[in-house]
Amino acid sequence: MLLKDKKYNRRFFFKSAIAGMTIAMIVVWDKMLFTNKNIHSLKSVKLTFNPNKRINFADNYIIIKNDETIRVFSSRCTHLGCKINESSKNQLLCPCHGSTYNFDGIPTKGPAINPLEEKDFVIDNEHNTITISV
Incomplete structure (x- = not known):
């Protein structure tokens, strides 16, 4: 019955996926840029x-x-x-x-x-x- 529910449509799915990927990329980017490269x-x-x-x-x-x-x-x-x-x-x-x-x-x-x-x-x-x- 979720398909008929207007709250969970294709647009909602793609917005959620893009938001999740954006957050993941920010975390990865932060680790790459601000981690001390000279730790070794x-x-x-x-x-x-x-x-x-x-x-x-x-x-x-x-x-x-x-x-x-x-x-x-x-x-x-x-x-x-x-x-x-x-x-x-x-x-x-x-x-x-x-x-x-x-x-x-x-x-x-x-x-x-x-x-x-x-x-x-x-x-x-x-x-x-x-x-x-x-």
Whole structure:
């Protein structure tokens, strides 16, 4: 008998559906825009390294020691994301497609064209550890 009831007609159904979808979209939009996108940066990774080695491959990072400076890069190749895990002749080598990077993270041979992502870190020389915010 609902079909004969004027209160529940097609127009009422569509208005209710549109109102419900609008409310759902507002909630989703609010979550997307106003959620802190850097929440993951509250986590950190602690890596142990050998201070006597020039290159340390640790987890998903490359720790490079030049004289007295230390730099930390992501070990993900900027071409397709393969993990760089070896070096030769002052170059970092990507095992997948042959890209090479110098020790400043700059590509010296393609197909990669972007530099490696450099990471900020805190060093603990006493324990030979580096803490990276991820």
